[in-house]
Amino acid sequence: MELSLISIFITVAIAHFLALLSPGPDFVLVVKSALKGNRKNAIGVALGIASANAVYIGLCLIGVGAILSASTSIMIALKVVGGLFLMYIAFHALKAPRSSYQNMAATSEGTERFSLISFSKEFITGFLSGILNPKNLLFYLSLFTVALTPEISLKFKILLGAWMTAIVFLWDVAIIYLLSNNNVRNKFTRMAFYIDKVTGAILGAIGFGIVKSVWTKQ
Template sequence: MSVFLAVALAHFLALLSPGPDFLMVVRSAARHPVRVALGVPAGIAIANGVYIALCLLGVATVLSQSAGLLMIVRIAGGLFLLWLGVMALRARRSDYAFLMQAAAAEPIERASSFWREAVIGFASGILNPKNLLFYLSLFSLVLTPEVAIAFKVGLGLWMVLVVFAWDALIVLVLSHGAVRMWFNRTVFYIDKFTGLVLGAIGAKIVHGAATHS
């Protein structure tokens, strides 16, 4: 349970930090009706599911056969989370200008569909290499022979559902222009908080891997 809570918390906090996927969700919510814009969260969730499956199937098999390689992946994963935290803490207000631009008043475009937006969301998620690195870093905590495969699969399914639920919530909330502008004004502080927590989790992973090496 402690491992699940640690991984689930790091995963959710990472969702709060704005990035390419978040931008796609915001733009779709600003341009399309909710029923169409929900295609982007669906596509992003599927792309995340692909990366999670790769981590569980291919990487888990290789790592289970090499304690040294597992330690390296754990340290690399922890350093990546630590890097994400540092980047969030170093970000300036001007780095969030793209959110304000995406949230600017734009005409509703109806020349799209749920499936077209889903393809856009999938492309955004699958073409972002940081997603694979992020899941590798998270699953470094559970990619061991001692952890049951059912737990790993359940954790993966939980992450996919959380990705979709969070992005879908963003679409629903940001469909209201006033709420969207308020969120964009506060995202700077939200990102600072997530940076602190992700950095702390990354440092803990690195310290634990180095201690047991």
């Protein structure tokens, strides 16, 4: 790989990772799933979020991302639906009774059971969270516009896209494994009810803010 391409790769990789460190609705969703759900099933959220990022990365690489971002109606629709989706998640978190948190004692890794249905639900939730967040599209579009010129080969762009998708997934999985660790999770069990309410409130506030911003601009 040429030195210039290595420099571009490192620059984009660092910018992308720094963006991951900035907490957003996806991060809050991962934390919520890791603390309340089964570790193996919670990975579905990480896979869903990574898949949504992969879709936007692919769209940006083939030029569709620029078309979507230029469409005011599409961006407004994404914001409204995305905001309502976050508010929907928040509603269910806030209305959950205290009794539903009483059996959250951490289980050992060997006794965790994988459920395809639960995993699929987590995947869909993660995917919708990522795909309905227009900031993801705008981030990748701006990043690729600045860093990737037409002269750069498609092979390199695909490699870069695959790297970023993998990093999104691995970062979220790392968070899930950290928070679902028995020692860590046992400490959070007594506070799970309040943590879920706080994360739900945060997601709801973010969703409401998104919808409100669209409404006030009309």
